[in-house]
Amino acid sequence: MTVAPTSRAEDRREQILDEAMRLFLEHGVQNVSTRDIARAVGIRQPSLYAHFNSRDDIAIKLSERAFEQLSARMAAAASSTGTPHQRLHSMGQEYVAFGLEQSAAYRIAFMLEKTTAHPSDQQAIHESGMRCFAILHDLFKSVRNIDDLTTAALAQSTWASMHGLVALLLSRPEFPWVDREALIAAHLEHVCRQAFD
Numbered sequence: 001m002t003v004a005p006t007s008r009a010e011d012r013r014e015q016i017l018d019e020a021m022r023l024f025l026e027h028g029v030q031n032v033s034t035r036d037i038a039r040a041v042g043i044r045q046p047s048l049y050a051h052f053n054s055r056d057d058i059a060i061k062l063s064e065r066a067f068e069q070l071s072a073r074m075a076a077a078a079s080s081t082g083t084p085h086q087r088l089h090s091m092g093q094e095y096v097a098f099g100l101e102q103s104a105a106y107r108i109a110f111m112l113e114k115t116t117a118h119p120s121d122q123q124a125i126h127e128s129g130m131r132c133f134a135i136l137h138d139l140f141k142s143v144r145n146i147d148d149l150t151t152a153a154l155a156q157s158t159w160a161s162m163h164g165l166v167a168l169l170l171s172r173p174e175f176p177w178v179d180r181e182a183l184i185a186a187h188l189e190h191v192c193r194q195a196f197d
Contacts (some may be wrong), residue, residue, distance in 0.1 A: 013051045019059070020058045021104050029059050060136050066109035068127035070098050074135045084143040085196045091136060092162055092188040099166030111178075112166060118159055133159060143196065154195060161191050 013125040019040040023032045034055050038048040042147045077090035099106040108128070144151055165187050169177070177183055 011052070012041075012043075016051055017058065017062060020055075021062055021108060024059065024062070025104055025107055029055070030087070032105050041077060055128075062105070062108045063125045063127045066102070066105035067125075067132045068096065069102065069105065070109070071128075071132040071135060073098055074132060078139055083196075084139065085192045087139060088158070088195055089188050089192050092158075093184075093192060095162045096166055096184055099163075100169060102169055106166065107170065110163060111170070121166070140195070158191055158195055161187075 016037060020032070020037045023036055023040060032055060034048050037043045037055065037058065038045040041048070052061070073094040074091050077094045080085055080087055080090055081089070099110075110124075133155070136159055137152065138149050140155045140158075141148075144154065146154075165169075165184070168175070169180070
């Protein structure tokens with residue numbers, strides 16, 4: 001059976017994204033060139049440009065994809081039944097699980113240095129991240145009868161708290177953490193109590 005050209009192109013595109021993610025995590029975005037990525041994929045540099053315009057174009061696509069995946073998980077948790085406390089807890093579980101299960105994607109979206117892409121291209125990442133954050137913000141807005149500034153501050157504080165836990169677990173695995181599941185449960189319970197109890 002003959003493989004359709006579009007299928008081969010999509011496979012190659014995915015291979016480029018996978019190798020770029022690995023190299024970005026090992027060396028940092030600024031220390032990886034399109035030549036490095038092409039070599040890792042096993043193609044010539046000009047062939048890579050048939051799929052992506054630049055290294056930063058690849059980094060942007062990886063970031064957008066990570067935010068889209070996280071948004072889907074957060075939205076599903078936000079739309080579940082239960083009290084605001086329970087829904088926030090579910091959203092937190094999904095956030096932390098995504099960060100730990102998809103650590104490469106999470107690091108690309110949240111923990112690597114910014115690209116040097118044109119500001120209009122950077123806007124795509126910003127918008128993807130804001131759509132993800134809006135899911136959390138909307139939960140606070142629907143529950144708390146407070147002004148917009150306080151709502152935003154509480155949502156951002158909660159987001160920062162979840163990110164802090166994931167970032168520390170990923171970047172400092174040698175720290176003598178207690179049992180991981182117990183730590184996550186305790187952390188999320190504390191965050192939810194602060195938010196809604």
